[in-house]
Amino acid sequence: MKKSKLYIADKGRFALFMIxxxxxxxxxxxLVFRTDIAEGAVEPQYDEICIKPGDTLWALAKKYTPNHKDVRETIYEITQINNLKTSDIFPNQVIKIPIHE
Structure with missing residues (x-):
């Protein structure tokens, strides 16, 4: 018995079907492997801090950074969240600081 070969009549239609x-x-x-809709997907939480005279971004970041994390990462997060171009902060300025669980 002879095997018949598969013949594609319309290659354009076949290509469209494959796409x-x-x-x-x-x-x-x-959809199956999405991680953001998995159990416990949590919105980031922030503390709003009013800057006092003498406060520095480094000191605030150090206070809010967990032991297992680098302070520089927290500083980067703070500057991104608050749209800060530099690390300069001023008295009475209100900034958001991420809370790490």
């Missing part, structure tokens, strides 16, 4: 199937497969895998 659509790839998109569907990728999207479904994305």
């Amino acid at each position: 659509v199937m790839t998109i569907i497969f990728t999207s479904s895998m994305n």
Whole structure:
């Protein structure tokens, strides 16, 4: 018995079918393996601090940084959250500081 070969009549239609199937497969895998909707996805929490004379960003970051984390990472987070261009802070300025659990 002779095996028949598979013949693709319309290569353009086949290519389109393969692209659509790839998109569907990728999207479904994305939904299955999403981590942000997993149990316990938590919104970041912040403390709002009013800067007092003599406060420095380094001292505040050191106070709020857990032992297992580098203070420089907290400083970077604070500058990003508060849209600070430099590490200069001023009395009576209110800034958000991330709370790490």
